[in-house]
Amino acid sequence: xxxxxxxxxxxxxxxxxxxxxxxxxxxxxxxxxxxxxxxxxxxxxxxxxxxxxxxxxxxxxxxxxxxxxxxxxxxxxxxxxxxxxxxxxxxxxxxxxxxxxxxxxxxxxxxxxxxxxxxxxxxxxxxxxxxxxxxxxxxxxxxxxxxxxxxxxxxxxxxxxxxxxxxxxxxxxxxxxxxxxxxxxxxxxxxxxxxxxxxxxxxxxxxxxxxxxxxxxxxxxxxxx
Amino acid sequence: xxxxxxxxxxxxxxxxxxxxxxxxxxxxxxxxxxxxxxxxxxxxxxxxxxxxxxxxxxxxxxxxxxxxxxxxxxxxxxxxxxxxxxxxxxxxxxxxxxxxxxxxxxxxxxxxxxxxxxxxxxxxxxxxxxxxxxxxxxxxxxxxxxxxxxxxxxxxxxxxxxxxxxxxxxxxxxxxxxxxxxxxxxxxxxxxxxxxxxxxxxxxxxxxxxxxxxxxxxxxxxxxxxxxxxxxxxxxxxxxxxxxxxxxxxxxxxxxxxxxxxxxxxxxxxxxxxxxxxxxxxxxxxxxxxxxxxxxx
Numbered sequence: 001x002x003x004x005x006x007x008x009x010x011x012x013x014x015x016x017x018x019x020x021x022x023x024x025x026x027x028x029x030x031x032x033x034x035x036x037x038x039x040x041x042x043x044x045x046x047x048x049x050x051x052x053x054x055x056x057x058x059x060x061x062x063x064x065x066x067x068x069x070x071x072x073x074x075x076x077x078x079x080x081x082x083x084x085x086x087x088x089x090x091x092x093x094x095x096x097x098x099x100x101x102x103x104x105x106x107x108x109x110x111x112x113x114x115x116x117x118x119x120x121x122x123x124x125x126x127x128x129x130x131x132x133x134x135x136x137x138x139x140x141x142x143x144x145x146x147x148x149x150x151x152x153x154x155x156x157x158x159x160x161x162x163x164x165x166x167x168x169x170x171x172x173x174x175x176x177x178x179x180x181x182x183x184x185x186x187x188x189x190x191x192x193x194x195x196x197x198x199x200x201x202x203x204x205x206x207x208x209x210x211x212x213x214x215x216x217x218x219x220x221x222x223x224x225x
Numbered sequence: 226x227x228x229x230x231x232x233x234x235x236x237x238x239x240x241x242x243x244x245x246x247x248x249x250x251x252x253x254x255x256x257x258x259x260x261x262x263x264x265x266x267x268x269x270x271x272x273x274x275x276x277x278x279x280x281x282x283x284x285x286x287x288x289x290x291x292x293x294x295x296x297x298x299x300x301x302x303x304x305x306x307x308x309x310x311x312x313x314x315x316x317x318x319x320x321x322x323x324x325x326x327x328x329x330x331x332x333x334x335x336x337x338x339x340x341x342x343x344x345x346x347x348x349x350x351x352x353x354x355x356x357x358x359x360x361x362x363x364x365x366x367x368x369x370x371x372x373x374x375x376x377x378x379x380x381x382x383x384x385x386x387x388x389x390x391x392x393x394x395x396x397x398x399x400x401x402x403x404x405x406x407x408x409x410x411x412x413x414x415x416x417x418x419x420x421x422x423x424x425x426x427x428x429x430x431x432x433x434x435x436x437x438x439x440x441x442x443x444x445x446x447x448x449x450x451x452x453x454x455x456x457x458x459x460x461x462x463x464x465x466x467x468x469x470x471x472x473x474x475x476x477x478x479x480x481x482x483x484x485x486x487x488x489x490x491x492x493x494x495x496x497x498x499x500x501x502x503x504x505x506x507x508x509x510x511x512x513x514x515x516x517x518x519x520x521x522x
Contacts, residue, residue, distance in 0.1 A: 037495035056495050056509065075509060077495060078479060096479065096511055115511050116476055134476075135514065 005033040015043060023047040023067070037077065042070050045087070062089045065106060081108045084125055097134070100127045103144065109198045116153065119146045122163055128198035138165055139175065147194050149202055157210055165210040166191055168202060177216045183209045227387075227400040228254025228373040229480075231461045231491035232501075233468050233520045234366075239487055239502075244364030248356045250490075250497045251371040255352045257400075257493055258373030261386035262355040263347025265396040265463050268366040270341045274317040277337040277344045278327065279310050279383060286332045287311050297326040308358045309383075310337065310346050317341070320393075335384065335421070340394030342366075342465055347386040367522060370463045372398040378406070378425040389427045391419065392434035394465035399426040400478045400493060401457035409453070429454060433462065447471045447517045461491055467521030476514035483507040489520045 004014050018030065030051045035041055039058040042051050045068035053061070056074035066085040075093030084103040091099075094112035101117070103125025110118075110127070116134035119127050124143045132150035139155070141163035151169035158175020164187070165178075174180075183205075191204040230250035234240055244266065251262060280286040283306060291304035291313065302315045302323075315323055320339050327334050337345040346359040352373045356362065372387035379385045388396040403409075406425035409432060414420060418431045432453065436446035443464055450460070451474065459478040462469045470491060472480055483490045483498050485507045492498045495509065512518055 036499040037497075055505075058494055058496055075495075077481075093509075094511065096481075097476070116514065135474075 001029045001031055002027055003031045003033060006036065006038060007034040011038055011040065015040070018042055018049070018051060018068075019044050019046070021045070021047040021049050023049060035074070039077070042068075045070070048087075056093070065089060075112065080110075081106070081125070084108065094131070095129075099129075100125050103127070105144075107194075107197060109200075113150070119144075119163070122146065126194055126197075128194055128200060130198075130200055132169070135172070136175070138163055138178075141165075145190065145194055147191065147198070147200075147207070149200060157212070159216055160210075160212040162212060164190070166194075166207040167210065168207045171208075171210070174210065177213050178210055179213045181209045181211045183207070226257045226375040228257030228493045228497070229398050229400050229459065229461050229491060230254060230371045230493070230497050231369070231398075231463075231468055231470075233368040233489040234487070235489070236487035240367060241365045243366045243369055245362040246501060247369045247371050248361045249500050250492060251352045251356060251361075251373060253497045253499075254371075254373045254493060258375045259351055260376055260381045261347065261349045261374040261383075262352035262372065263345065263374075263386045263388050263398075264356075264359075264361055264369060264371040265338070265343055265345045265388040265390070265398075266361075266364050266366045266369040267342045267394070267463065267465065268344065268364070271314065273314045274320050274339060274341060275344060276313040276315065276320060276323055276339045277310060277346070278313060279335045279337050279347075281309065281333065281383075283309050283311070286334055290327075290334070293330060294323055294326055298322050307346070307360070309348060310359065312344055338390035338394075338396065340390075340465065343390065343394045343396060343463070345388055345390055345396060347372075347388065348383055349381055349386065368463065368468055370396060370398050370461050370468060377402050379423045384422040385424050387426060388463070389424070389430040391427065391431040392437065394463075395430070395434055395437075396463040397426060397430035397433065398461050399429055400459045401473070403429055403454055403456035403458065405455040425456070429458065429460065443469055444517050444519060447519075451515050459493070464521075467519060469517060469519040470512050471517050472512055472514050474515040480512050481509065482512055482518075483509045 032053045035055045037058045043063040046066040048067045051070045053072045058077040060079040062070040063082040069088045072091045078096040081089040084106040086106045088107045090109045095110045095114040098117040099114045100108040102121045108127045110129045113131035114133045118133040118137040120139045122141045122144045128147040135153035138157045142161040148167045152171045154172045155175035157178030188204045294302040387398040390396040403425040406428040433446045459472045
């Protein structure tokens, strides 16, 4: 295990060191000390390494991640795992707004709550939130899965494309063109796999599925004011 | 952008360190707002009112101000100068007369705040420099609010810096921008509310003061702001007793809070809170959109 202490190492040096990892050697586990809310921690990683952040972080933690597993032992600021391509990001605490925004792939697990705009414009990422999510989550979500074990705020899935949304608790309101859909066997199977990979103890049968009504796909003159 | 910090002390033992803790928080928020900075500090109450004033020519304006006011008011007035600002102490029933006398005299002295305990210090410049010219770290108090500004809605001037005070012991700092401030300013001025600048935040502050003058509690005034103010805002409001927080329903503007047995702290980012005592064990959370929070002594 290699340790990098941000009390004595600059953020740029830390990110350069982690970004230089190619994998394939023995140095795969990294621990970051004293993050103290720093922005852009462990961003742009592209190797199968494991990074543990010991504390709370600021904006854009683990952004653009590929292959790496980033574990935050604290809460994260806005835009965690933004535009993630692959790998995993696990947050022990809460996440601020637009967690997992525009993510193309990989798994984002938030063990606390996520605030507004969680999974906005997601493009294939899987997001599992053990707590609640805020308003406008999965806005314009295009692909991937958003699993919420708690409640969802206002306007869930507004202007949704093909992402699948699973919510165990209540949904304050659905956004435009987002509807509840039938939970079929293949969805239960998909959900079981996601919950398992996220390490969440919950029964897929307790969730409801939401998705796009596909009414906004084509221009409809009757929608004009 | 803009950065906000706030500290409400529960533990009296920390009161002598309030200025030092707030200054450190303020400087950390420099990259959210490098053009101006300000702080409202709530200190000990005496038996007289405090009027904080500012001048671009402090040596000239402050030299005779106390004497001039004593003559105009027929009451004892003391003046404690601090760089471009000065705190006047005078009988509580003479505050309005003092404001009139200050407005009528030659020179340009601006009134930053009045009340029993509030003092406001704000200037253009890097937060570190603003803090040092007023010696903010040496100040003590029960609670305080600070702001680092990146201007959007009005010019980078002393008047445009936060906090804004539009009522006794009240102040407001703001991250965001209000879009209906011009129409609301006209409406409030018709109602006789004093608004000094072209700044959007001052209109927000004046709106809350006006609501409270008409019988609303601070909580009710903040609730009403969610309907009547259009735009983006995270507000932190100070009163004699404590401070409140409210965010607009969209809640784009960031906010982090921390609470321990010793204090309640607010920061635009968690970074602002990292040097507070016991922060590692504090309850840290993001205030909900369109929800009013308030702590009072």
